[in-house]
Amino acid sequence: MKATIQWSSLFVFMILMLLGNFAHSAENSLLIPLGEQDRLAIEKYLGKEVVGQAIPALALVDTSRYLNLSAGNRNYRLVSGRDTGNIEHHRPALLKQNASKTTWRYDTGARFIYYILGKEDGDYVVTGVTDNEEGVFIQYSPNKPFMLQGLTPGEERNIQTEMKVFELSNPDKQIHTGILDIGYRYVGAYKVTVPAGSFDAVLIKWTFNGKVGPASLNDTQYRFFAADVGMVAAIEKMKVSATLLYNKQRKVAKVLIDKPKS
Template identity: 80%
Template structure:
């Protein structure tokens, strides 16, 4: 009987050890250092010292906390691009809400206004963008992913999105169509220090490749989100080329100046 009890205790100990090793492995898997290419791009535009060490990255089980749209106006300082030093005043406005979805207008106070849809499954997607500089409105079908519910650290999704482009001065006039191939990846979580403070930020990376009318597009974007704060830093890099007809390159980075008020 004593031998049986000893073997049973040993068996239980072995099981607990294996479970502990498995749990530790799962934790280690969610601690994801930035790849060199990503860190170089981020430091080039946001500057060194903004993004620090990797921390344990959570699964995105409550996307509304990471967008935190209900807090109203938030302020961002541009730290790269032609308007470096300027402050953008971002204003989210709830347009429509029912049991299955909520529609938001997200005005950056500068060039872009985003139409954001919160779906019943918790996904936030962009259905369209107004570009005031170019005088156009772009409609996405299906919608472009913004922040997706249930995404695990390191998880990547790939999709193709169709675009229709309309003139703001004549909304019924469609001037271009386009196709975007989007790579969407939850990179990991990191210590992020911006003027508003130090935060535990999750990093989402978008890569875009496609064509809009006669132009080709190659774009990489990074955005950091902190729970119950919202977006704390962002980088947009876009290059549009149409042979000798049209060529534009834009690199913009911004950081949160102060925490939005509830």
């Protein structure tokens, strides 16, 4: 009888612990429906069937799982913009690793190559970008935020970074400098359906405003990340203008077509 009572007490204790953990998790998660402006922008470029209902969102406590860079190559279909229907082959490559940080080269197979630093505190930041179309390399100081450890649902951070622009054909030649104001917001978590499958994904939104040389830059980006998969969908809208001489707009949206293979 005594052993039965002990086992019953242990069982009750375990149930209470599980309920307590569940309650703690619920308290630290938020259900954040998409705001009208964000939803209209996302549906305009990705379509109405990609992003579904809001789901409980938790703090970003393991950024490497959401980026999943070590899984290797992945493929995206462009669903908006001048190259709609084309496939982009993204190729992340580990350049350097030590006990405190990792350095990655992320080739989109198209216009941009990103250089990403994974820091000891869990933050991932963009140190620079190669723009093959413009023939330049852009360096950021401080670095641009890409995936920030510990960010809570709805939280926004704002930073200002200096840009230095160099010619690709002559890397020692700096041709422009600029200042960029960045708004970085963890919007929430949502059901996302793309050709690769249906995923629980977190949504990060970037807004950029600044001036580089004679040109002003306005940009809005949305990226959806699923744990242990990586980026599953993305939107980029950009407008660059230099008085009446130059005006360039870029609208691109892409969806993952197959899961990356480890």
